[in-house]
Amino acid sequence: MKFPGKRKSKHYFPVSARDPLLRDSMLQEMQPESEGGASYIVGIDQTMVDIEARVDEHFVARYGLTPGESNILDDEMSEALYQELMLNALITHQFAGGTVGNTLHNYSVLADDRSVLLGVMCNNVKIGDYAYRYLCNTSSRVDLNFLQGVDGAIGRCFTLISETGERTFAISPGKMNGLKAESVPEDVIAGASALLLTSYLLRSKPGEPIPQATMQAIEYAKKYHVPVVLTLGTQYVIADDPQAWRDFLRDHVSILAMNEDEGFALTGLKDPLMAADKALEWVDLVLCTAGPNGLFMASYTEEEFKRTTQHPLLPGAIAEFNQYEFSRAMRRECCEQPLKIFSHIAPYMGGPEKIMNTNGAGDGALSALLHDIAANGFHRTSVPNSSKHSREYLTYSSLAQVCKYANRVSYQVLNQHSPRLTRGLPEREDSLEESYWER
Ligand SMILES: Nc1ncnc2c1ncn2[C@@H]1O[C@H](COP(=O)(O)OP(=O)(O)OP(=O)(O)O)[C@@H](O)[C@H]1O
């Protein structure tokens, strides 16, 4: 496990506040005793490849697709759409996709550590086909040993970019919803630092088993007190029935990731800070990305152990909302006196000079948050008597620090074409204070 943000160990084990039981040498050697004790993230996805194409303004309408939405196609439409893209040579890129697959891949690249992907894979993979491409474009640190075999194709996600830059997904599902509840391994969920899900998993045709597999995974996560993380798909998936999603969050989820449009669909509140605040009624920790306005985080901490920020206090619908952003996030139920904490950060360096592709920038931010959560699990197993674990925290770092890291990872994704990171963050930032953070 590399520590999040590639900060030097002193950032993670501050010299002045170091636990007296620890010595430098112990920190250097700190490794989990076995793979079984190691910290990892598990997630479920609809296995799919992204097929990206540039299309004219009428294309999306001609196929009856909702712009900006992730639309589901039937077989006939998929074939027609694919043929048109091929005939006119409109396809620009093809890479492994899926919102959870992307996030786990990015987590594994950042942490240089294991994650476990649950989903389907073709029993019969041929060199060059989509399944093969998916496997080739996934980090070797993502454990694919628990995938369930299916006879048929994985999903295809036509990512249609219009002349105005708007992105519309058109999904050809194949057998991507074929994951069965019995293919969800209880012990893998039990040992995880978090279970990652997406709202897309709950939309499928009647009779397809993936929603039951998802509910089975949630049941195991609850049994072993593993935090359930939900990333909202698109605003349209939520807008179909916002109340059902609020109930779902309240009953099953502790960490919510969304962008401001999804936040609006969920809460009816346009301001991402207010949407995040509202969502704390149902969950313990919220990550809300807001495109060029950066990102917000919201959570709870123990009133007695709140830490005051050293950053300027920020104005907003909640005055000076970032006052306690130097506190670490906790589940509300673990606090004797829960205090809400909020943080915000503007895009790293104001955003890249040229954005290659915004696809997956939010997933990138979430992978950074997951890295911080897994680092907490790693540290807890390695140094259980550290004062850092005298209370049950969700994150290793303060909310403000997680914001910085998440934001930095989003920037990296915006700077490249694929939503999947090709490498970790640059080594030069080993001490992040030297570059951006102190400015
Ligand atoms: N136009 C932009 N300029 C600067 N930074 C941006 C811009 N768009 C996105 N970002 C950065 O990327 C982060 C995530 O962006 P965004 O809110 O667009 O994610 P998203 O809509 O969830 O993306 P996806 O669903 O594709 O993963 C933002 O918090 C910000 O740091």
Ligand SMILES: O=c1[nH]cnc2c1ncn2[C@@H]1O[C@H](CO)[C@@H](O)[C@H]1O
């Ligand atoms: O229905 C879906 N299920 C799972 N992932 C999806 C779906 N629609 C789009 N994406 C994925 O979302 C990523 C960007 O966040 C894209 O890479 C795309 O593969």
